[in-house]
Amino acid sequence: MPDTTPVIPEFITVHLGAPNSSAPNVRVPFIDYIKNVASSEIYPTWPESALRANIYAQISFALNKIYTEFYRSRGYDFDITNTTQFDQAYVQGRNIFGDISDIVDDIFDSYLRRNGAIEPLAAQFCNGTTVTCNGLSQWGTVSLANQGYLPFQIIRYYYGDDVNIINNVPVESVGESYPGTPIRLGDVGPDVQQVQILLNAISTNYPAIPKVPTGAVFGESTENAVRTFQRIFNLTPDGIVGRATWYKLINLFTGINRLNELNARGDVIFGLSLEYPDALREGDTGQGVYTLQLMLNVLAEYYDTVPSVVEDGVYGPGTTRAVSAFQRTYGLPVDGVVGPLTWESMYNAIKGIYIATGRSSEFTTAPAMAPFPGMPLTMGTRGNAVMTLQNHINDVVPVFANVPTVNPTGNYGPNTKAAVTELQNRLNLPQNGTVDENTWNGIERVRTQVIRGSEAQFGQYPGFDLREGMQDEIRGIAITTEELTGRPVYSIQYMLRIINADRDLPGIPDGIFGPQTTERVRVFQTEKNLEPTGIVDVVTFDAIKIAYDEDFFTDN
Amino acid sequence: MSNNYYENIPEPQPVRPLQTPNATEAQPVTPQQAPDEPTPQAPQSPDTSTGQMVVSVFTADQLYPVVGATVTVTQDNGSGEVLATSNTDRSGRTTVFTLPAPSSSVSQEPTVAIPFSEYRVTIDHPDFLEAVIENVQVFGGVLTQLPVNLVPTPEIPNGNPVRIVIIPKQNL
Numbered sequence: 001m002p003d004t005t006p007v008i009p010e011f012i013t014v015h016l017g018a019p020n021s022s023a024p025n026v027r028v029p030f031i032d033y034i035k036n037v038a039s040s041e042i043y044p045t046w047p048e049s050a051l052r053a054n055i056y057a058q059i060s061f062a063l064n065k066i067y068t069e070f071y072r073s074r075g076y077d078f079d080i081t082n083t084t085q086f087d088q089a090y091v092q093g094r095n096i097f098g099d100i101s102d103i104v105d106d107i108f109d110s111y112l113r114r115n116g117a118i119e120p121l122a123a124q125f126c127n128g129t130t131v132t133c134n135g136l137s138q139w140g141t142v143s144l145a146n147q148g149y150l151p152f153q154i155i156r157y158y159y160g161d162d163v164n165i166i167n168n169v170p171v172e173s174v175g176e177s178y179p180g181t182p183i184r185l186g187d188v189g190p191d192v193q194q195v196q197i198l199l200n201a202i203s204t205n206y207p208a209i210p211k212v213p214t215g216a217v218f219g220e221s222t223e224n225a226v227r228t229f230q231r232i233f234n235l236t237p238d239g240i241v242g243r244a245t246w247y248k249l250i251n252l253f254t255g256i257n258r259l260n261e262l263n264a265r266g267d268v269i270f271g272l273s274l275e276y277p278d279a280l281r282e283g284d285t286g287q288g289v290y291t292l293q294l295m296l297n298v299l300a301e302y303y304d305t306v307p308s309v310v311e312d313g314v315y316g317p318g319t320t321r322a323v324s325a326f327q328r329t330y331g332l333p334v335d336g337v338v339g340p341l342t343w344e345s346m347y348n349a350i351k352g353i354y355i356a357t358g359r360s361s362e363f364t365t366a367p368a369m370a371p372f373p374g375m376p377l378t379m380g381t382r383g384n385a386v387m388t389l390q391n392h393i394n395d396v397v398p399v400f401a402n403v404p405t406v407n408p409t410g411n412y413g414p415n416t417k418a419a420v421t422e423l424q425n426r427l428n429l430p431q432n433g434t435v436d437e438n439t440w441n442g443i444e445r446v447r448t449q450v451i452r453g454s455e456a457q458f459g460q461y462p463g464f465d466l467r468e469g470m471q472d473e474i475r476g477i478a479i480t481t482e483e484l485t486g487r488p489v490y491s492i493q494y495m496l497r498i499i500n501a502d503r504d505l506p507g508i509p510d511g512i513f514g515p516q517t518t519e520r521v522r523v524f525q526t527e528k529n530l531e532p533t534g535i536v537d538v539v540t541f542d543a544i545k546i547a548y549d550e551d552f553f554t555d556n
Numbered sequence: 557m558s559n560n561y562y563e564n565i566p567e568p569q570p571v572r573p574l575q576t577p578n579a580t581e582a583q584p585v586t587p588q589q590a591p592d593e594p595t596p597q598a599p600q601s602p603d604t605s606t607g608q609m610v611v612s613v614f615t616a617d618q619l620y621p622v623v624g625a626t627v628t629v630t631q632d633n634g635s636g637e638v639l640a641t642s643n644t645d646r647s648g649r650t651t652v653f654t655l656p657a658p659s660s661s662v663s664q665e666p667t668v669a670i671p672f673s674e675y676r677v678t679i680d681h682p683d684f685l686e687a688v689i690e691n692v693q694v695f696g697g698v699l700t701q702l703p704v705n706l707v708p709t710p711e712i713p714n715g716n717p718v719r720i721v722i723i724p725k726q727n728l
Binding site for chain 1: 609615616618619620621646647648649671672687692695697698699700701707709711712723727728
C-alpha cells in the first residue's frame with residue numbers, strides 16, 4: 001500500500017462483471033461513477049442526511065479499492081467491479097437522480113478515514129433487511145435521519161466514533177488544480193480569465209453557451225454562461241465555479257483538445273489510405289502498428305468499452321487488450337489479432353464517426369496552425385520563428401494557471417525556456433525546454449482552440465453588446481451560416497431579415513451596424529416587449545435567435 | 557418565406573455539425589414546457605404523484621452534443637404507449653418530461669411494492685446507432701437525469717453492437 005495521501009482520481013476503471021469474467025472495462029469520471037453508484041444502490045427520495053451518509057460510504061469504499069490497489073495488485077487491469085457480491089452496484093448507461101447528483105457535486109472530494117489510518121475507510125454497507133453486515137445499514141440510515149441524525153452522526157453510529165470525514169481532498173487532473181475557493185460574480189484575476197477562456201473554448205462545441213469577454217472580471221455575462229454550462233451538464237445552476245464545475249470545465253477542455261489533436265493526425269493518416277496492411281499481432285512494430293494505435297485511440301473516444309493505447313508503434317499487451325475489447329464490442333471472434341474482418345470493422349466504424357461528426361465541414365472553419373519551422377528552437381535561437389513562438393505562448397498562458405508570459409523579443413532566453421518547460425508539463429510532453437515539433441504543435445493546438453473559442457458562431461451571443469457604429473472585421477457575402485462565425489453584426493442583420501421576410505423592408509446584410517439596423521432592432525424589441533434601446537444585448541440577442549429559429553424552421 | 561428584396565444574395569444555408577435538417581431548439585410534443593422550467597407538480601393523491609425526466613444526448617463522452625435526436629418515452633409494461641417525445645436542442649437536451657410516479661412516501665420504508673415507475677427510452681438519430689434504455693426509474697417529486705452517449709453508425713454496419721441498457725432494481 002502506498003503511504004502518500006489519497007487523492008480523488010479523475011477517472012475510475014470499472015469491470016462490468018465478476019473479477020474473473022471476460023466482461024468489458026469502462027473508464028468513468030469519478031464524479032459520474034459515484035452518482036451512478038448512489039442511484040443504483042439507494043432511493044433518491046430518502047432524507048438528505050441519509051443520502052449524504054450513504055454517499056460518503058460509497059466514495060470511501062471506491063477510494064479504498066483504488067488506494068490499496070486491491071485489484072491492480074492482483075494483476076487485474078481495473079480498479080473495481082460493478083458486482084455487489086464483491087463491490088458496489090454500478091450500471092453503465094443508467095439514469096441518475098437530480099437530488100443525488102447535487103449532493104455528489106458537493107461532497108465528491110471527501111472520504112471517511114479512521115483515526116491513525118492513511119487510507120480511505122473500507123466502508124462496508126448492506127441493505128439492513130434481507131442482508132445485514134458489520135457496517136452501515138442502508139435502511140437504517142433512513143430511520144436515523146428521521147430521528148434527526150446528521151450525516152457524520154450516522155457515519156459514526158455505524159463505523160465508530162474514531163471515523164472522520166476528510167474534506168477538500170485534492171483532485172487528480174491533467175496539470176490543473178482547483179484555485180481553492182469558488183470563483184463567482186465580482187471576482188477579478190487570472191482564475192477568472194482562465195474560466196472565461198475555458199467556457200469560450202467549450203462553447204465552440206456547445207453554442208448555447210454565450211461567448212464571454214475574457215477581461216479577467218467575473219461579470220453577469222460570465223455568470224450567465226456558467227449557468228448555461230451547468231444546466232447542460234446537470235450541475236447545480238448557481239453561476240458559481242465550485243469544484244465540480246471547475247473539474248467539468250477542465251475535463252471538457254482537455255478532452256476537446258485531445259480530440260482535435262487526434263483528428264488532426266487522423267486527417268493526415270486516414271486521408272491517405274486505410275488499406276488493410278496484412279495481419280497485425282502482438283510483437284509487430286512499425287507504421288502499420290502506429291496507424292492501428294491511432295485508429296484505436298479515435299475509437300476509444302466514442303466507444304466506452306474500448307481503452308486508449310500508447311502510440312509507440314509497438315504492438316504490446318496494451319494494444320492486444322484494446323483490439324480484444326473492440327472485437328468483443330463488435331461481436332467478432334476475440335483473439336487480439338487484427339485480421340481483415342477486424343480491420344474492416346474498425347475502418348467502417350471510423351468512417352461512421354467522421355460522417356456523424358461532420359469532420360470535413362468542421363475542419364474548414366478551424367484557423368490554420370502556424371507550421372513548425374523545421375528546426376527545433378532552443379536556448380540561444382534567434383529570429384522570427386522565436387518571435388512567433390513567444391507571441392503564441394502569450395496567447396495560451398491564460399489557459400493555464402502559473403505559466404509566465406514572455407517578452408516577444410525574438411531571442412530564446414531563460415524566460416522563454418521556463419515558459420516552454422512549464423507548458424510541456426501541462427501538455428504531458430517531455431520537459432526539456434526545447435521546442436521540437438511535438439511541443440510546437442501542442443502549443444499551436446491549444447492556441448487554435450482559444451482563438452476558435454473567442455469567435456461566436458452563427459446564433460451565438462458574441463460576448464459583447466452590438467450597437468450602432470460597430471462593424472464586423474470579416475466582410476463580404478456569406479453562403480452558409482458556418483461562414484458567419486466571427487461575424488456577429490451580419491448574423492443579426494441576417495436573422496432580422498428572415499424574421500421580417502414577409503414585410504416590405506429595404507436594406508441588405510452588410511456587417512455594418514448603421515441607423516437602419518438600430519431601427520430594425522428597436523422595432524423588434526418593441527414587438528417583443530423589450531426595452532427599445534436599439535442595442536443587441538444578450539437578452540435581445542437570444543430573443544432574435546428564438547424568433548429566427550421559429551420562422552426558419554416553420555418555413556422549411 | 558418570401559425573399560422579395562435580396563434575390564441577388566445567395567441564401568445562407570444552415571450547416572451545423574450533428575444536426576438534422578429539422579432540428580431546432582427542443583420541440584416539446586408532450587408536455588409543453590421549456591427545459592429549465594419544471595412544471596408545478598400535479599395535485600397528489602396519497603400514493604400517486606409525478607416525477608420528471610430530462611435526457612441529454614452526447615457523443616464522444618460528452619465532448620459533442622447530439623442535436624436533433626428524437627427521444628421517445630414509452631410505458632415499460634409492453635403496451636408501447638408513447639408518453640412523451642422531444643427532439644434534442646443544440647445542447648443535446650430534451651424538454652423536461654413530467655411522468656406518473658408513485659409518491660415519495662412509498663419509498664421511505666421497505667415494501668413489496670416497487671416505489672418508482674419504469675419507462676423505456678429510445679434515442680434515434682440518422683447518424684448514430686439507436687440507443688434503448690429500459691426500466692428508467694422515475695420517483696415522485698424527483699428529477700431523473702438520463703445522460704446518453706451515442707455511437708456513430710459504422711459506414712457499412714457489420715455486427716453492430718447492440719446499444720440496450722436494462723436497469724436493474726436497487727437491492728433494497
